[in-house]
Amino acid sequence: MSIQDIIEGKKQWRAHVARVEALPRDYRIVYKEMQKYLLKVGPVDLPDGPLLPGIVTFFEEGVAAGKGVLELIGTDVAAFCDDLVKDSPTYADLYQQSLHGEPGAAEK
Structure with missing residues (x-):
């Protein structure tokens, strides 16, 4: 990873944080x-994937439609998150393995 990659990654993260901060308080x-x-x-x-920016986009669309955050995701935040990652290998899966x-668990 070069210095340019690190700088670009920080720029992208700062832009992501700015989008989150622009959301209404309950969404944040x-x-x-x-x-x-x-x-x-x-x-x-998660750090390099599309999930977190996708959530922000989903929330921005909800704000534009005039919906409350709980109308979008329901009252169980953990269940909503679990549904988002149900087909992705998680750190919990790696730990269980x-x-x-x-075999191969130590290599991951």
């Missing part, structure tokens, strides 16, 4: 809770 609160949850149990490719000593 839910987004931050989702982010915390996904960082604990989310997909392995390492506990059970499955």
Whole structure:
């Protein structure tokens, strides 16, 4: 990874944070809770993947439609997040594999 890649990554992250901060307060609160949850149990490719920017886009569309955040995702934030990552390998999956000593788990 070169210095240019690091700088570009920081620019993209700052732009992402600015989009989150532009959301209404209730959306920001839910987004931050989702982010915390996904960082604990989310997909392995979360930092570089499209999931977090996709959530912000989904929320921006909800704001534009005049909907409340709970109208979009429901009252169970964790269940909504679990549904988003149901087909993605997660850190929890890797941890479970390492506990059970499955072949190749140590290599991941």
